[in-house]
Amino acid sequence: MTINMTPHVPVPIEAAAPLPATDTTARSTRSSATPPTEPPAVRSATPALRVDELTFRRSGRLIVDDVDCTVAAGAIGAVVGPNGAGKSTLLHLIAGILTSDSGSALLAGESIMHLPRRERAKRIALTAQRVEGEVDLTVTDVVLLARIPHIPRLSSPSVHDHEVVAAALQRVGAAQFTDRRFGELSGGERQRVLLARALAQEPTLLLLDEPTNHLDIRAQLETLAVMRSLASDGLTILAVLHDLAAAAAHADTVIVLDEGRVVAAGPPTSTLTPQLIADVYGVRADVLTAPDGRPVIAFAPLTGA
């Protein structure tokens, strides 16, 4: 493993290997000092999702403040940031559940705000962070909800709808509990079913609000693997992730929000720097480099807390 030393922290793991060409001095440059730039991979193609100057106020307070970001088709974008940074709100704005005060969000060049509701629901699926209240539907019925925008009004789900539902459950490895009640499932099983539901909408953009929350490490990695496999099929994914290590290891683009503003956006190597983590979260972290070139983040314990 190649390790990048950060200037102020002793080498934590083993003797320092020679620094790679992209050294820490370059990477610890505060990304917010320069305007957020598009990563090279994204610049070549038209981004699947493009958010321009999106702003949203609630009771006069800015929740999402002039946010710009892009995610390429077939890429995984991660939205990270402290609690209350506006991450969920950003997802809700892109999903069209909330209406922005200004700015726009474009999906494959089309304004999301101007899509008819049902058309929007066919292209964008959102998996919410929490499930409020009791849901007594069976797993199949929960996933069948995803077909609502596809089923003509006043008619029933077709055989095709049932096929899509079964395929979605299969895809996320939830095919074995189709007849169980959603309310009886464990946290990990619920997340899978909700992911299957999002898939059954057959969207081009998948918005996931903390898809790995409350999952054990195995279930987290499984969810992230499903996300990667979906992305390689061409689905564009934007996920709120609390776990910076997961964002570093799995996202193609990281969008760092702080108090509603984008403070960094781009590939994990250029965004998740020790300096940025210190500025945004107020914690010290080492950023190492894994053999695949992705950053590995190790946090220093807080002292005097």
Place this chain on the structure above:
Amino acid sequence: MTTRLTEPDARGSVRPAAARPARSYRSMGIGGALVAVLAASLVLAVTIGPAQIGVGAVWQSIAAHLGLGTSTLPLTEDAIVWNLRLPRALVAAFVGAALALCGVVMQAVTRNPLADPYLLGLSSGASVGAVSVIVLGWAVALPLAAFGGSLAALALTVVLAGAFGAAYTLSPSRIILAGIAVSAAFSALTSVVIFWSTTGDSFREILGWLLGSIAGATWASVAIVGVAFLVVGVPLMLGANVLDAFAFGDDDARALGVNVARARWTLLAATALLTGAAVAVSGAIGFVGLIVPHAVRMVTGHHNRALLPLSALVGAILLTWADTLARTAFDPRELPVGIVTALIGAPVFAVLLVRAKRLT
């Protein structure tokens, strides 16, 4: 992109054999059985009563009136079947179906298992409308007045629950509290009307509205509640998808492309219309809208596509028998059917409350 999910996936796993789940066939089977039970119940209910009338006589009378044969029945017997008992049984069935449907819809839209037309004040509102026109002697306007009253009660309940405010979502517990308040206010209004007009016939008639009775059913009543059921109830059953969308709350319904405000108002206005029609012909009958959906859920689960039609059928069967019991149990005296449903419903309601408490 849109067909990707149904293609065999890259890891070579088999294409899932999906089609229609066995469960829908089971629901259809239950539905078919319930249709048969309802038909049998209607015929049996017509045969039961002080005058002995056989099943054959019932068929003969119906066939003759539909122009499918000639009747050899005595005129009185024919009149009992065609003018008294048959319209009464049909009204009971339609009212039961309508109230059960309203219960399913309201419970889904408010996400509260205790919602029903009675608890949310719709029945009280409709009663105020009905009682007022009876007192004023404008009985022709009765269905309209009942509908107006029920819509007014609904509007008040929703406004009180705060759905108009900044809050985007209707709170399940607030709407019940608001319903109780509105219900109390409208009951008080009805009492005021009664207090000012306690004379003879109108008093008896008013008491009928308050307790719920199908004793006065005519073919005109069948037409009122039957047309309301066909025009409002059938589309409600077909629109089960939208109702399902509320399962995970308002934001989730929005993410599924549902215009939440419009859908909620349309659905609630539809229940107000159905309740109004039911109250216009039968007064305020409680508990059917509450207990029938819960009983059916225990068998079919919470999927509204099956729940709506099956609840309507069970509601129809339940009220047909409740009304038969009401008019025969203490023969020759007759109980208002609302008392029968309350006697059945109150214990069930208590059980639901205990269960709901355990869940939270």
